[in-house]
Amino acid sequence: MENKIDFDRIERRAALRKGAFRTADYIFLTVWALVVLFPFYWMVLTSVKSYGAYNGEYIPRFFTASPTLQNYVDAFTTVSLGRYFLNTIIFTVVTTAVMMAVIIPAAFAFARLEFPGKGIAFTLFLSLMMIPNELVVITNFVTITNLHLRNTFTGLILPSVTSVFYIYLLKENFEQIPDELYRAAQVDGTRDFEYLTRVMIPISKPTLVTIVILKVIECWNAYVWPRLITDDARYFLVSNGIQEIRENGFGRENIPAMMAAVVVISVPLIVLFLIFHKKVMAGVSRGGTKG
Amino acid sequence: MKVVLQNLTKRFPSRSKKGDDVIAVNDFNFEIPDGKLIGLLGPSGCGKSTTLNLICGLEAPTSGSILFGEDDVTRLPPENRGVGLVFQNYALYPHLTVLDNILFPLQNLRGAEKLPRAQMLEKAMTAAKLVQIDELLERKPSELSGGQQQRVAIARALVKMPRVLLLDEPLSNLDARLRLQTREEIRRIQQETGITTIFVTHDQDEAMSISDMIVVMKAGVVQQIGAPQDVYDQPVNLFVATFLGTPPINVFDGTVRAEKLYIGEAAVCDVPGVGDQRVTVGIRPEGFVLDQNGPFAVKLSRVEVMGRDTSVVSTHPSSRNPVIRSIIPSLSRVDKTAETVRFSLIPQKVFLFDAETEARIPFESGIPGEGKQA
């Protein structure tokens, strides 16, 4: 015989326990959210503190009484931050465009076309995925040096175009488009290239967008390769530009201006992300699970 | 363990601001006798799965109560109700062997009820033997066929000796051949264990063939409850009459004048005790008897051979379906070249329904009693 009273007590206790868990959960999640957000806050905060105010703070302050944009002015004028920006945009756009032009036909060839030696080619291709970038950089450095392509855009872009992973991802995506579509198109007299441009690319748009976004992030944050082959400040990208500023520029003394530079170079990607966050996260997740 | 449902109602608030709430189960009242196999039958969306979820506790009712025996379990969480549930997709843990799957519920017992390993194995073996899966205990679910997976799911539900066993669409994932076999299995298991069992299906064949009682539902409302044959012979409304029976009942527009039923111009049947009115008529396919002088004339479309029976496909202006199907024994020969065929009707297979409410209008045809109304 169940007692009605027991029910109430059980229910209340269960609800309390659930509530306690939920609160603890939210606290835990909020803590990490703060850990993630705090550096950004500090970044922006420091960038608007005036030079004198910042250095005068023995105890760092969490707010500033008189925010100033002077640091941003300094950042752009004392070093050619604008130049780094421009270089990076050029680098990103050109590299991504060239990469797309290279990988789309390649993925198409592996996914859809038959040609002698395809099996071997693909196996070799897969094994390339295992090669770490660090190995390859060494020779590329020597190659580019010998071709006198240091401190040029060509030298920056060419080796950065290659990517085995994106070809693999795109090929997988192409393969999911049913055979019947291809055969129907053949019956209609479509040639392969038309099929690629009129059918496969439009259908694969989500994956293509993902790849573009991932590559843009990669190019924007590129550090090692530009660092290796450029020592002329006119060709710096934002990452090694920042590094330069930090060590040889005003980085050592003028922290607020440093932070202003950092904010400036972080903003574009963050803005892009906030607009496209759903697509970005979906794309990375898909790309990650395929790996 | 008898199961009593009293005024059971489940209301889902509407998602949009304008829409109405969805009443998935509306005032369900039923006393399920102990040890019976009950089929909940109805088209998709009729509330049968929701009812199952209410009984097992995965959903809480908006109002009403559920009793197992004398215990009111309405507010009891599912794990305390002692219910075994077999999911439509079996929900077998893919990374555990069959034996581990069956042992899983037993390993959750705690305190006074905790069992030593040997006893757990014994119970698991009993359950496995009951469903005849004892040869496959070391396999993983992915290595089993659909029918075998289903039996494992049943064993897992039974191993903890539940008071009530619930099955959600147990046969819908199986191919036709397996379905016949498996429904017999379910019946056999139920009778061997004697556990009150409720299963949900949209296939009236299944429900009719193995249930002790069936419950026909439509849009959350119970239409009729009764033994399968009773519900078939005495449908309480047009919906129940059309839902049960393969091939489905033939529906006509008709009129009653002077205690005779007229379809079109012909008086096809005597209906003593019924007042003059327009009616909807249902005639079971087996209710037609080939009769050269019969009152009911139809235009012949074709004759289909079924071996044991013959199906006469015809048309009539008052028919609501595109064609009329009449099942006659194959020994009665039909002239395939004739334009018209004449039938006389078996009164017990003719049902009258109110033209507006669709409720059944009974008439004396010599059958005692009527189907129970919900």
Add this chain to the structure above:
Amino acid sequence: MKKKSMKGWLYLLPAMVFLGCFMVYPLIDVLIYSLEEGYNSASQTYYGVGLYNYSYVLRDPYFLQAVRNTFLLVIITVPLSTGIALLISLGLNAIKPLRNLYQTIYFLPYVTNTLAVGLVFMILFKKTAYTDGLVNLMIQWFGGKSVDFIDGPYWAKMFVLCFYTVWVVMPFKILILTSALASVNPEYYSAAKMDATRSWRVFYKITLPMISPMIFYLVITGFIGAFKAYSDAVALFGTDLNAAGMNTIVGYVYDMLYGNSGGYPSFASAAALILFAIVLTITCINLLISKKHVHY
């Protein structure tokens, strides 16, 4: 009827050119470099072929320091980041409102430049002549002594590096784990509920096995990524990592190639190949373990 034509090769050509020049050729080249002894990049001559480069590298104290740093980093950050990511994903899975907001916030580090944000971390943790820095301030609130995390004792520097590395790798792991958790069929949980399964048992016996493939994937890629750590360290400690004693294996390779003591592609190649060998071995070990534990 598909006819085999050479057209496929045409489509493949651009990719092959790039991959050939910048991947295949370098691979072979690096192998050769590593075996050429006494290579002099000025005159481009070498003495002979042998394993001298490898023995040099393996005895170089800078290399050994880099190896120690890298191994520490790997051992600390991979389990830590995967574990915390799992906890966060479970936490996210349990709430409905605000979930998207939290997920978007958590993903921010992925789209930011590690060098840029690394600078911020450096500022927060560094003790200068002017100020002790924010983190030290907070330590003092709790009654501790302030430490220079950037220029101070080894354990402090290691701590910042690990902390920053975890901060950077979390977004990807959280994303993968949340989608793995979401892909578990809710019917399993209903079935477990019917059987009165306790929460921790549900986690241990159902949730964990179901997402085990993803967890192993994250561990394997986590190891590979952590071994290649470099830019995180540079972001915190500056380009001259040897001076800070915080060099990593990859940093050593680049130093050999370019830095102050650079111009030695042979040593760089040898070091890079050693790294490759380490990563390959560890990955194989990981794969073997995962085959045993991962379910389907």
